[in-house]
Amino acid sequence: MTAEAEPGDLVEVRTERGRPLGLAFFSSTSQITLRMLGEGPRDERVLFGDRLRAALAYRDALSPDGNAYRLVSAEADGLPALIVDRYGDYLVVQTLCQASDRRLDLIVELLGEALKPKGILARNDAKIRRLEDLPEVVDVVAGEVPDLIDVREGDITHRVDVRHGQKTGLFLDQRENHLAAGQYARGRALDAFSYNGGFALQMARRCESVLSIDGSELAVAAVADNARRNGLTNIEARLANVFDELRELEIAKERFDTIVLDPPAFAKNKATLAKALGGYKEINLRALKLLKPGGILITCSCSYHVDEALFQDMLLHAAIDAHASVALVEKRLQARDHPVLLGVPETAYLKCFVVRKL
Numbered sequence: 001m002t003a004e005a006e007p008g009d010l011v012e013v014r015t016e017r018g019r020p021l022g023l024a025f026f027s028s029t030s031q032i033t034l035r036m037l038g039e040g041p042r043d044e045r046v047l048f049g050d051r052l053r054a055a056l057a058y059r060d061a062l063s064p065d066g067n068a069y070r071l072v073s074a075e076a077d078g079l080p081a082l083i084v085d086r087y088g089d090y091l092v093v094q095t096l097c098q099a100s101d102r103r104l105d106l107i108v109e110l111l112g113e114a115l116k117p118k119g120i121l122a123r124n125d126a127k128i129r130r131l132e133d134l135p136e137v138v139d140v141v142a143g144e145v146p147d148l149i150d151v152r153e154g155d156i157t158h159r160v161d162v163r164h165g166q167k168t169g170l171f172l173d174q175r176e177n178h179l180a181a182g183q184y185a186r187g188r189a190l191d192a193f194s195y196n197g198g199f200a201l202q203m204a205r206r207c208e209s210v211l212s213i214d215g216s217e218l219a220v221a222a223v224a225d226n227a228r229r230n231g232l233t234n235i236e237a238r239l240a241n242v243f244d245e246l247r248e249l250e251i252a253k254e255r256f257d258t259i260v261l262d263p264p265a266f267a268k269n270k271a272t273l274a275k276a277l278g279g280y281k282e283i284n285l286r287a288l289k290l291l292k293p294g295g296i297l298i299t300c301s302c303s304y305h306v307d308e309a310l311f312q313d314m315l316l317h318a319a320i321d322a323h324a325s326v327a328l329v330e331k332r333l334q335a336r337d338h339p340v341l342l343g344v345p346e347t348a349y350l351k352c353f354v355v356r357k358l
Ligand SMILES: C[S@@+](CC[C@H](N)C(=O)[O-])C[C@H]1O[C@@H](n2cnc3c(N)ncnc32)[C@H](O)[C@@H]1O
Pocket: 166, 170, 171, 174, 193, 194, 195, 196, 197, 198, 199, 213, 214, 215, 216, 219, 240, 241, 242, 243, 262, 263, 264, 265, 302
């Protein structure tokens, strides 16, 4: 079959005996040769139109508290390697394999018909496109898209740089966890690995003070700007390496009532798993030492390779080394607009545990 198929073709997959297994996207360069779409019509306009409408109907049913969220989450919406994020009146799309990229015009047309956005940006600068021999480009593909877009998450407004921000501008997968943290937070709070302040801003509405820390100058400036525009005067946005800063805070005998840890994926692959677990343990151990008795730690990992059991085990060992007794309050996942597809374990990547120090 590979001899006949062109890069990005929609192909029919059969067993050796000829039993049909469904449709798939073919890639000529990636290790993932076939991305399954399952059964469906061969007419691509009908196929993609149906799947898109189903994805949009699901987000409508969720009625998110805000106007920035994921509309299409690739495999989990039956549209492999396609991401569509909504930022208010604008859309940001990512076509991350040869097949979804080849159909960008059709996808833009269907999105235009269904949602009538003011503009659509293709944020196709993700490194993963290299595996598909695709160029890294950022391009307005419909209407006009401003440099900065104001969106709402709960009662907080975020100003988003959709062209240069991390991911497509915000960590939308943490949207519901930001809101949950806002409910748990009290007293003096710490948001470590804050990015634009998704957690810090929600917590500041309830807390006496919030210290946010990130290593990116752009992110720290964005927290300060977002705080000002939301009328929040109790956030200090600090530029620092979290590993160093947690140690400094401990030496200075600082203590917190609420702590959020949301690091980048330390385990990018299986080979780096052991080192990654060491990193997770170090920050969790230090956070537990900084936490007052009765305090809440909201600790996250977006490493797919660190599954829930490994994460929980790491947390237990961090607690033992910190001489802390810790009770599990809640296990959370990525926001519901990023569905987990049973049978595709890679779609379950974000863990967010809420624990209480006794
Ligand atoms: C997963 S993102 C955080 C997302 C954020 N909590 C949110 O919900 O929007 C990880 C952040 O960690 C920052 N970062 C990575 N390594 C760091 C380090 N060693 N010290 C401080 N910040 C770091 C990155 O700049 C990035 O903003």
